[in-house]
Amino acid sequence: MRQCRTVVFLLAVLAAPGTARAAVTEDMFKMRSTSDLVGLCSAGQSDPLYVAAIHFCQGFGSGAYGVAGEYEAAHRRTRMFCPPDADHRPSRNAAIADFVQWAGARPDAMGLPVTDGLLRFLSDRFPCPDAATAKGSRR
Numbered sequence: 001m002r003q004c005r006t007v008v009f010l011l012a013v014l015a016a017p018g019t020a021r022a023a024v025t026e027d028m029f030k031m032r033s034t035s036d037l038v039g040l041c042s043a044g045q046s047d048p049l050y051v052a053a054i055h056f057c058q059g060f061g062s063g064a065y066g067v068a069g070e071y072e073a074a075h076r077r078t079r080m081f082c083p084p085d086a087d088h089r090p091s092r093n094a095a096i097a098d099f100v101q102w103a104g105a106r107p108d109a110m111g112l113p114v115t116d117g118l119l120r121f122l123s124d125r126f127p128c129p130d131a132a133t134a135k136g137s138r139r
Contacts (some may be wrong), residue, residue, distance in 0.1 A: 024049040029056060034117025035110040037061075038103045041096060064115045065122075084130035095119055098125060 024043045028036040029052075037060065043053035072079060083089060090098065102121050103109050110115050 014050075023047060024053045027062045028051060028053070031060065033110060034103055034112045034114055037114050037118065038100055038110065060114070062116065064118050067075045067115075079128045081122040081126040083126045 007083070024039060024047050026049070026127065028039045031037065036059065040053040041057040041061075043050045043057075047053065068080060089095070092105050096132060099118075099121050109120060112120065
């Protein structure tokens with residue numbers, strides 16, 4: 001159940017309308033860097049590729065989060081990020097605006113491989129307390 005809520009949270013982070021409104025290009029769907037994810041996740045509703053961009057954003061985010069969680073569980077690694085409980089999570093609009101703003105303020109992050117950029121955002125935004133980062137520890 002907790003994993004389901006966390007996936008819903010990640011989808012909310014990635015699915016909300018963003019603040020940056022660059023035109024979506026078909027090339028962005030190749031996901032060569034974090035800037036492509038930012039572009040897709042911040043597509044404006046009037047963009048001809050809006051529906052595809054938002055759905056791609058949601059699917060990619062959900063998949064990346066799921067893989068990270070399964071990897072941590074299988075390898076008993078230190079947690080990379082610790083999202084707040086459901087009652088304290090930011091709204092969808094606030095979360096995506098935070099991701100877009102975070103990436104825009106870090107030119108080095110915009111050039112990262114997409115999953116690296118997303119996980120770096122999540123670890124910066126939702127760091128784990130010391131007790132939760134101990135090997136094998138789960139929240």
